Amino acid sequence: MERTLSSDLFQANTQTTQTSAPLRFFANLMLWQRRIASRHQLARLDARLLADAGISEAQRCEELSKPFWR
Template identity: 85%
Template sequence: MERTLSSDLLFQNSSEESRTSFPLRVISNLMLWQRRIASRHQLARLDARLLADAGISEAQRCEELSKPFWR
């Protein structure tokens, strides 16, 4: 005899997973945003010589710095 899972059980498991993973996704996003903010602050402090060493043009720097932290 073959055993099957009811759709109710599958739905409950997926909703439980989404409830526990939601806080993790929020924390993960906050950490990502913080890293972006920090790296853009560092990028803003680079002088022309360091930008050239990194292979970044002034236009690329301006483009990156103009982005909001969530992008």
């Protein structure tokens, strides 16, 4: 599941002291928005498309049950 919905590429580098708090906050908002959008898309997939993507129904349910901040 992680390979299809991974957001590692979009995570803000929170350990950099040069990054201001407002920029980190904005980056988190953008990350959350992408997670919400990708989960909406995942919810709309039918069984055939899930199988094509290699995602089981259990994996989909697990991903859809997560809050947007996780």
